[in-house]
Amino acid sequence: xxxxxxxxxxxxxxxxxxxxxxxxQPVGLLWASPDCKHFSxxxxxxxxxxxxxxxxxxVVKWAKLAKPRVxxxxxxxxxxxxGPLAADGRPCPQRKGKTFALWVAQLRNLGYAVEWRExxxxxxxxxxxxxxxxxIARRDGLPIxxxxxxxxxxxxxxxxxxxxxxxxTAAECIDWSIPCPSIFERKKPLADRKx
Numbered sequence: 001x002x003x004x005x006x007x008x009x010x011x012x013x014x015x016x017x018x019x020x021x022x023x024x025q026p027v028g029l030l031w032a033s034p035d036c037k038h039f040s041x042x043x044x045x046x047x048x049x050x051x052x053x054x055x056x057x058x059v060v061k062w063a064k065l066a067k068p069r070v071x072x073x074x075x076x077x078x079x080x081x082x083g084p085l086a087a088d089g090r091p092c093p094q095r096k097g098k099t100f101a102l103w104v105a106q107l108r109n110l111g112y113a114v115e116w117r118e119x120x121x122x123x124x125x126x127x128x129x130x131x132x133x134x135x136i137a138r139r140d141g142l143p144i145x146x147x148x149x150x151x152x153x154x155x156x157x158x159x160x161x162x163x164x165x166x167x168x169t170a171a172e173c174i175d176w177s178i179p180c181p182s183i184f185e186r187k188k189p190l191a192d193r194k195x
Contacts, residue, residue, distance in 0.1 A: 013058050018066035030068035032059045034075060053082065060106045063137070071107070071137040077118050079133045112137035115144045123149035127168040 009016055018027075034055035056079075059071060082100040086092040107114050116135040121128050124147060136144045152164035159166050183190065 013055065018062045022066055027062075027066045027068040028070065030059065030062050030066070030071045032056065032071065032073040034058075034073070053085070056082070056103060060103065060110075063107055063110045063112065067110075067139065069138065069140040071112065071135075073133075073135040073137075075133045077131055077133045080116070107137050111139045113139070113144060115146075117146060119146075122167045123151055125151050125165070125168060127170045127173050129167075 009021065056073065056075075059073060062068060063071060080100050081091070081096045082103070083095040083098045084092050104114050114135065114137045116133060118131050119134055120131050136146075138144055150165060151167050152159045154166035156164070158164040
């Protein structure tokens with residue numbers, strides 16, 4: 001509904017052929033946001049899905065076949081710890097980051113310059129302090145340029161001097177005129193917070 005001019009492929013991402021999808025046209029940007037729940041610390045100690053953890057390999061497939069000039073990938077910061085699973089279905093602590101290093105090496109072997117950073121959305125105007133992992137890979141010879149923060153802690157010298165805008169709050173983005181039920185008036189009680 002939001003992108004009526006865009007072709008959508010309702011299929012397994014592993015089965016999509018990049019050359020068919022792009023009809024052989026050059027690809028300027030490939031943006032990948034693989035499912036992060038099997039990397040996130042929010043997942044806790046639950047076993048993880050090997051197939052879902054392997055979604056980022058689709059990026060290498062696209063890099064090999066469609067050769068995008070620029071690839072961007074965002075995920076949870078723990079994506080950097082991507083490694084093999086142990087026999088119990090959980091990440092193997094001794095091999096932490098091994099699969100990530102292999103994945104990056106494959107992109108570099110395909111001619112990509114690769115850099116990554118952990119950025120906080122609040123520093124760029126989004127009303128959340130959540131930290132995310134961002135990776136940029138380029139094969140067009142141009143430098144990788146990271147954005148400069150536009151926002152900061154309201155108490156910081158940069159904000160007080162007018163060099164940065166203060167972090168936005170969720171409250172300023174909510175339309176309080178829209179009626180909605182209160183979470184405090186629900187029939188099912190809220191779950192206790194886990195520490």
